[in-house]
Amino acid sequence: MTILIFGKTGQLAQELAAYDGVTCLGRDQADLSDPAACAAAIRQAQPQAVINAAAYTAVDKAEEEEALATVINGGAPGAMAAACADMGIPFVTVSTDYVFDGSGDAPWQTGDATAPLNAYGRSKLKGEEMVRAAGGPYAVLRTSWVVSAHGNNFVKTMLRLGKERDRLTIVADQIGAPTPARDIAAACLAMARQLTADPGKSGTYHFAGQPQTSWAGFAREIFARARVDCGVEDIPTTAYPTPAARPLNSRLDCTALDTVFGIPQPDWRLGLDDILKDLGELS
Template sequence: MILVFGKSGQVSRELARQADVTALGREDCDLMQPGAAAQAIAEHAPSVVINASAYTAVDRAETETEAALRLNAQAPGEMARACATRGLPFLHISTDYVFDGSGTAPWTETDPVAPKNAYGQTKLEGEQAVRDSGAQALILRTSWVFSAHGTNFVKTMLRLSETRDHLSIVGDQVGGPTPAADIAATLLTCARAMQEGQPGGTYHYAGQPAVSWAGFAREIFCQAGKTTVVEDIPTTAYPTPAQRPLNSRLDCAKLATDFSVNQPAWQDSLSRVLRESGA
């Protein structure tokens, strides 16, 4: 049995659609409570544990640091240690925000980390807690997640296009939009391989080709048949409490080599998401 922490998130919902999993929401396991994750693992006795839960409110994390630290670092550490004790594979989702966003080259797994905001820092501390646990653990860094449910850029753009004929969108932040369904499929592929003895490690997984937020918006409107015009603006023209990385490109070659998982073409997945959204 696969135990999934997280129930309402984008990846959690896709995991439940693709496999027979037991998904735990806050009502089932309050990760803000120390020891709750370990207790859930003991009670459910799974064969694999996937952590698809996180504190993802990037701007609020600048002030709600204790909650972000609890959910993004301390709770995953508890999960991983519980898995290490029981000899269970543990898979954990992380983010490109552990990097500083400089340059234009895709980030590799061995590049130096230097998060620029509280969210990225708590996710980095979560990675370290998982590594320190001694578990057979896989950390999957991803970026710009989208699906037909939850809160994400695609849904926001569709909503805004209903009332706006012109939008100013950041054009100097570049990354790989990543379908939640593909992240879920990748986690399940890796989980099966780990059950057969494949070691874990840190891996990158993101959609291709790289695109700016403005370019992503244009493709959303094009595929959805919207007439909303997109104007590129620099990050400096759209200040936010948390600093965003300019370069979110991820080098995903290692995942392809070790698990035969290739990067998804996000435009194709966008078409499926738009159909599911009724756009």
């Protein structure tokens, strides 16, 4: 099966690139700020499925660049989905827990009302809506707290800061779960293949690691497993203001993905060990 991947340097794209039968397009080949060019790239490649692993991910910067973020996270996947619908092939795109407002403490269901708190979340929600409206076989996969050995992410930041300082203050009232990009890549590929055989599985799904934790709890686990001697002090979100508001509740109910596609939630602690090994922090 030939699968076209939008993205080349991001965390998810680099994990997808390790698989046979995939072609990854970088920004020089398909710029997401030009949705029509993305659709044209699909028609030219004639793949059997498409996965969108590229996005505007600068959450705070999006507050100043919402129009650009909306083109990249909304218009581009919408155009990709429309091209795939015309060709009758599956389209899989990754979304975010940020489409929710973070209220309460119950895990978010796929059908719960969306109410993004920030520009990034609004741009991703626009993409979801356009993908569904395209009318072809599709999957929107909402995930959270993506980490890997690639690019910039929480694991790599904690390792760097933990070696420089004796103690860090980390937000403890945002609750969710880290999700290794390697597991997201495997899930996206499995969904694309299954959608080819059964387009009726189209829909919106959630995929996140388990168990639930806070950013502070995640930091402690990173330090413990990497044997970094750095203390963690819990602080509330209000003590760490950012341009973009973050949801306090990022818990995602992932039952539907397991029921429909047979893809269970991964244990993020095992994924963390793999990341630390890739970074040379764990033997």
